[in-house]
Amino acid sequence: MNALAATSRNFKQAAKLLALDSKLEKSLLIPFREIKVECTIPKDDGTLASYVGFRVQHDNARGPMKGGIRYHHEVDPDEVNALAQLMTWKTAVANIPYGGAKGGIGCTPGELSISELERLTRVFTQKIHDLIGIHTDVPAPDMGTNSQTMAWILDEYSKFHGHSPAVVTGKPIDLGGSLGRDAATGRGVLFATEALLAEHGKGIAGQRFVIQGFGNVGSWAAQLITEAGGKVIAISDVTGAVKNINGLDISKLVNHVAENRGIKGFNGGDAIDPNSLLTEECDVLIPAALGGVINRDNANDIKAKYIIEAANHPTDPEADEASHILIQTNCQLKKNILSKKGVLILPDILANSGGVTVSYFEWVQNIQGFMWDEEKVNAELRTYMMRAFKDVKEMCRTHNCDLRMGAFTLGVNRVARATVLRGWEA
Incomplete structure (x- = not known):
């Protein structure tokens, strides 16, 4: 399923849960x-x-x-x-304007x-x-x-x-960019992961992580997770993949990639097939590269307990969709592959919202003509991420749905309310 069909499918499921007017649904x-x-x-x-x-x-x-x-x-x-x-x-889930x-x-x-x-x-x-x-x-x-x-x-x-x-946001600091913007999406991934694990009495420390993608998001997530006590055991990029069950030295890997323009050749672990990375044994899997990488062909083989979607649309609906919604239905709907396996997925519209949130902070600073220090940026980001997670969980309870539908119903509901308040007419 292509990205547009998958995204529209999630939207339509959220619209059904929210009982949106059909004309409003089409307009949105x-x-x-x-x-x-x-x-x-x-x-x-x-x-x-x-x-x-x-x-x-x-x-x-x-x-x-x-x-x-x-x-x-x-x-x-x-x-x-x-x-x-x-x-x-x-942006609606993050509750930024x-x-x-x-x-x-x-x-x-x-x-x-x-x-x-x-x-x-x-x-x-x-x-x-x-x-x-x-x-x-x-x-x-x-x-x-x-x-x-x-x-x-x-x-x-x-x-x-x-x-x-x-x-524009994401500018160089010398042209009005915000401190903390480079790391923002990766840091948001860290905060979102902390929130999800805390729901299950766990923390970052001691958890084994596998990360697909070592660009801006994946590299920052790896560095921050390691600093928080997590163990990153495998990482891939377009050049190759590397694994070390004792934990990769992320600082050395960052330097290697800077010098060699890719992971390939890194001697701090064993080279593995990048295609097998998603199915490595781990606690937390973080797809931070392209969309559609988790699908019905590999979902059965995924061994992670948690998936944090740092990329946009990394999970195809056939592998995981909000299909086990009980309220407003008279029967148990068929669970998808990952649901049956008990894998918990934190969806992209929450997990990777750190970047756009700090972009909002940058925009605010530019308009005010006043620059924040990095400590303030990071503290505000944590506040926004934790609040968004709490709001998503509340929607999950309200609609008896999984985290993906909790996030979609939250976002769609906020946009629908704003649309109606501004004068939309059926």
Whole structure:
């Protein structure tokens, strides 16, 4: 099932639990605006190359639309639509005053020089500058983009609208970025994991973790989990995977990846098949890479007790969906694969919301013209993550559902209420 179908399926299940009016349900599902632009740039060798860029603005009932821009060769309209919709529910779950959006360019950033990436980013910004803005749509980094990308967007946007640091988040500190932003998604994963484990009388210390993905999110999550006493026993990235049952030395692995541009060749553990990583014996599995990696083909073999979704949409509904809802039904619905195994999943719209939460803090700092210290940023992030977990658990109790549906009903309900309060009519 592709990402858009899976996300829409979760939304529709939440809408059914909430007994939403059918017209309101349809209105919430349809994006506010979809943008598709051609970006033609001169390459360093003098030839011209064209790339297709997208920006989907899903909903603005609760505030300016918010979401990352990714550079990846598999970017397509369905993926961007799905991720924009997820951002709408994610910002609502985090209870920050944003809607949802997402963008991307279909390219392979590793094959482009720095100057080519800059030209591509500036052309893309030229095509969408009049449709984004401080109180309209605020982009951020995502897969294949970073703080430098945001700096280029800020500079190009400011040529048309004047100096506007709040138009993007995830910027360099020197241009108005927030302290703590780089680690925010990984730190949010840590806080969310702590909250889930505490529900079962456990803590991070002593738990065995397996992490798929060692980019910004996975690497920070690994470092922070290790600092908290957890044991990261296996990690993978696009170059390979490594395992050490006694725990990997994450600091050395970070240095190795910086020097060698990948995990492959790291001598602090045994090389393993990346395809087997998800089924390694562990307490907590953290998929922090691409979507759809946990599916009906491998779900039966997963040995983790808990899955923390640090990536967007890493679990296919056929492996895990909110199918064991008893209230409002007269029969026991068939449980899915992971439910039968007793695996608890903390869904992405809660687990990886740390990044957008600190993006909100950055936006607030830019508007106020006042910079927070990192201690305040991290303390506020913990408060928001713990409150969001508590709110999701309350929805689980109200609707007798699992954590995924608890999160979706929470997010969808908040957006629906805002939509109606602003004057929506059936």
